[in-house]
Amino acid sequence: MGSSSQGSAAVAAAARVDLCALDVIPVFAKEMIAGGVAGAFSKTAIAPLERVKILLQTRTNEFGSLGVFKSLKKLRQHDGIKGFYKGNGASVLRIVPYAALHFMAYERYRYWILNNCPSLGTGPVVDLLAGSASGGTAVLCTYPLDLARTKLAFQVNGSDQLSRALKRASPQPTYGGIMDVFRGVYSEGGMRALYRGSYLKYSSSGPTLMGILPYAGLKFYIYEGLKAHVPEEYKNSVTLKLSCGAAAGLFGQTLTYPLDVVRRQMQVQSQQQHEQFGAPRITGTFQGLMVIKQTQGWRQLFAGLSLNYIKVVPSVAIGFTAYDTMKHLLKIPPREKKSSGHGPA
Numbered sequence: 446m447g448s449s450s451q452g453s454a455a456v457a458a459a460a461r462v463d464l465c466a467l468d469v470i471p472v473f474a475k476e477m478i479a480g481g482v483a484g485a486f487s488k489t490a491i492a493p494l495e496r497v498k499i500l501l502q503t504r505t506n507e508f509g510s511l512g513v514f515k516s517l518k519k520l521r522q523h524d525g526i527k528g529f530y531k532g533n534g535a536s537v538l539r540i541v542p543y544a545a546l547h548f549m550a551y552e553r554y555r556y557w558i559l560n561n562c563p564s565l566g567t568g569p570v571v572d573l574l575a576g577s578a579s580g581g582t583a584v585l586c587t588y589p590l591d592l593a594r595t596k597l598a599f600q601v602n603g604s605d606q607l608s609r610a611l612k613r614a615s616p617q618p619t620y621g622g623i624m625d626v627f628r629g630v631y632s633e634g635g636m637r638a639l640y641r642g643s644y645l646k647y648s649s650s651g652p653t654l655m656g657i658l659p660y661a662g663l664k665f666y667i668y669e670g671l672k673a674h675v676p677e678e679y680k681n682s683v684t685l686k687l688s689c690g691a692a693a694g695l696f697g698q699t700l701t702y703p704l705d706v707v708r709r710q711m712q713v714q715s716q717q718q719h720e721q722f723g724a725p726r727i728t729g730t731f732q733g734l735m736v737i738k739q740t741q742g743w744r745q746l747f748a749g750l751s752l753n754y755i756k757v758v759p760s761v762a763i764g765f766t767a768y769d770t771m772k773h774l775l776k777i778p779p780r781e782k783k784s785s786g787h788g789p790a
Contacts, residue, residue, distance in 0.1 A: 472777060476552050477545040479771030484544025485537050487764040492536065493517065493529035494756040499598045501749035503713050513751065532597035535623045539590030543583045548768055550579035551665060569670040573662040580661025589639040593626040595712045660701040667693035668765055686769055687762040694761025698753055703746040707733035 470478075488495075497516045500508045508516045520528050554575035558565060565571055584591075597620060620626045630638045671689040672680065679685055698705075711727045725740060727733040737745050 467776060470775075473549055473553065475775040475777050476549040476772075479768050479775055479777065480548030481541040481545035482771050483548070483764045483767035484540040486767050487760045488536055488540040489533065490763055491756045491760045492533040495536065496520065496529055496531060496533075496598050498749040498753055498756060499532075499595060499709060503595075503599055503709055513755070531600070532594045535590055535594040535597055535626075538623065539587050539594060543587040543590075544764070546586055547579050547583040547661070550582045551575050554578045569666045569673070572669040573666040576665030577658045577662030580657045584657050589627065590623070592630065592639060592712055593623045595709060596620055596626045596630070597623070599713050660697045663697040663700065664693045664761065667696055668761075683766060683770075686766040690762035690765035691758040693765070694757040695754060697761075698757045699750075702750055702753060703734060704730065706746050706748060707737065710737065 494513075497508075497513060497520060500516060500520070501513075508519070511519060517529075524531060552575075555571055558571050558575055559567060565574070600619060618629050620629060627639070668689050671692060672686075675682075675685055675689075707727065707730060711733060714727060725736045727736055734746065
């Protein structure tokens with residue numbers, strides 16, 4: 446009887462220690478952990494669709510007319526099952542810090558807006574502004590990893606005649622991994638080349654921030670706006686959270702998708718290709734939109750959009766739901782409490 450009581454006491458003491466350890470972690474660190482886990486989980490779940498989407502956007506001669514399922518089949522024939530996840534290591538490596546910074550910065554920006562701009566109220570407009578600012582912050586910190594992911598995903602180990610002809614007509618370096626991409630890109634154009642396609646590359650509006658700012662803002666605006674109209678007894682429903690997240694991702698991506706196409710094509714274009722074959726070089730957002738429309742047709746601005754619909758629904762839905770779940774597990778205080786006079790931890 447005594448040993449049983451001692452065992453129970455030991456379990457209770459361990460639980461108290463765990464609870465205290467969790468309480469010691471700052472709120473912003475908990476938000477980063479929750480965001481990183483949510484990002485990694487959602488990105489890995491849709492990795493095959495993301496790979497095919499990039500190929501549809503960039504390798505138009507090989508994959509442009511195949512569609513989603515035929516592209517997946519061709520990719521498996523060339524690269525095997527592992528080909529579905531080629532570049533996913535770089536993708537996860539990028540998305541963990543990106544999502545961590547994105548969600549944490551969103552909470553911090555939202556807190557700041559609520560306390561310094563009371564005229565904006567507490568509605569979805571605050572989520573729109575905080576989401577846009579946090580998206581831009583996260584992009585600037587993690588963009589080189591996104592560039593590496595696109596470079597790796599762009600490669601296809603094809604041995605057919607078409608693939609060999611395309612390699613001769615449009616030579617591209619072959620990369621063996623993330624660090625290999627960094628070394629190759631840096632040797633081609635220095636530090637600025639690592640931000641090709643981002644706002645930092647050009648003085649005009651770059652496609653990365655030009656796309657991510659409205660997309661990130663709309664995503665939080667729609668998700669939080671829909672959740673605000675859910676009855677209190679259903680707010681913890683996983684199904685409703687998934688539905689709100691899916692709607693947010695679907696609507697946001699539809700409006701900003703052409704900017705994503707410009708960004709991908711800017712990332713994979715090479716100086717060698719421009720000099721040898723006189724291919725038009727994309728140097729900015731609006732110029733890129735016009736170049737793609739004139740040389741590839743306006744339909745190319747929406748290449749892979751149907752796949753993006755399939756991809757965005759589970760990705761954003763899983764991401765928001767996983768973040769809310771992690772916030773609950775990590776005992777992150779509700780936003781209402783943080784905005785009622787208590788400073789950020």
